[in-house]
Amino acid sequence: MSHRWGMAVDLDRCTGCEACVTACRAENNVPTVGPEQAARGRAINWIRVERYYEGEFPDVRVKFRPVLCQQCDAAPCEPVCPTYASHHTEEGLNAQVYNRCIGTRYCANACPYNVRFFDFANPVWDKPLHLQLNPDVSVREVGVMEKCTFCVQRINEGKTRAKAEGREVRDGEIKPACAQACPTTAIVFGDLNDPESEVSRLSHSPRGSKLLEDLGTKPKITYLR
Template identity: 50%
Template sequence: MVVDLDRCNGCQACVIACQVENNLPINDKNAFLQNRAYEWIRIERYWEGDYPNIKARFIPVMCQHCENAPCEPVCPVFATYHNDEGLNVQIYNRCVGTRYCINNCPYQVRFFNYWHPNWPERLQNQLNPDVTVRTRGITEKCTFCIQRLRRGQIQVERRAGGELNDGTLKSGNHMPACVQACPTNALTFGDQNDVHSPVKPYFEDVNRYNIHHEKERKTRGYRVLEEMNTKPNVIYLKKVDPNLGGGHHG
């Protein structure tokens, strides 16, 4: 996935789309008061500067699906592992809730179910039957909406000669829910190995010039906490501020 911070306006449409698609429990007031509210994708807001020369910066943060995922080796029951598509996946019914993975994730994108999820009876009609509802005591996280990708795969396999790629994912409505929702098109999802994928140039650029040669990069791409060498599969594109350092727009 590629996240363009210059497009993101912090509107939270991705957050709610994710909650609906993935059967996340309703974050009630107590969840916030007890610091236990969670969102698989969240918008972090950071202040820069002082009034009146102040900026609010938004950054959407979701599981980075790291190549060297720090959450994976610490799981005692192999509930979290790397699949052959490069996704960091979580097997809920293996998880025993040690929370080692949460502790080891530098991006804080793994969440523990402190409560049994609870919806009023009628609201249960809305739950997505493709996604299990996680019980109390286990860890969960962003899956890049694997159920949507699988539906795309099944649909393609049914058609002779079909191929699962960025185009078929998009036209078949199988992109992750946050990507589909984002009004500013700040999120782009794709296959790094697909030569036609819009995400490929960014991954190539960031991979070619590692953190020590970051200034040579041709794009605005970077990985968060790159120095940890977790090799996230999410690339961020830098926010552009034409006024920084006395510059002018144009």
């Protein structure tokens, strides 16, 4: 059975702790650009936690929404790329091929979710922080666009392990770093083609909605109100 990877994020469970953000940075070698570049809008965060405030002080309620690449089925970033660096895989992932990217940034301009990041400089990890780099993930260089991959290296590892053991991938077996780190299990990842998977069940919840769904991008992330 072919896979179609998707995610559900329960906003009622999210406490805004940002463990997902930290885990994503560590897993995917996401560089820290420093305060000067950040002030110029060049910070790189494959996943960010947006904050929304309701009410007047002191009766304020804070709500959180983790935002990452929505892995859209009708991704606006894909048709604008002149080199097919941004393309759709058979498993529904919106992939980014770094060594095809020539840095036009058309994709980032087309994406309504602001989840694509351009590398304005070569990343630097001061020693001994370079020892923490994940060898399963490439370190991106200046001039390319990068973004969330749903931790494709973990997906491939899970599929390879299942194949070696002569079985199908089990639901919940593959977890992106953000889902693994979340202390409240707000993030659920899995196969939308498996009607029994938890992510399929949550994606059909009456609490579910898509981010900016009126744009017709058909995101594969469902947010539960």
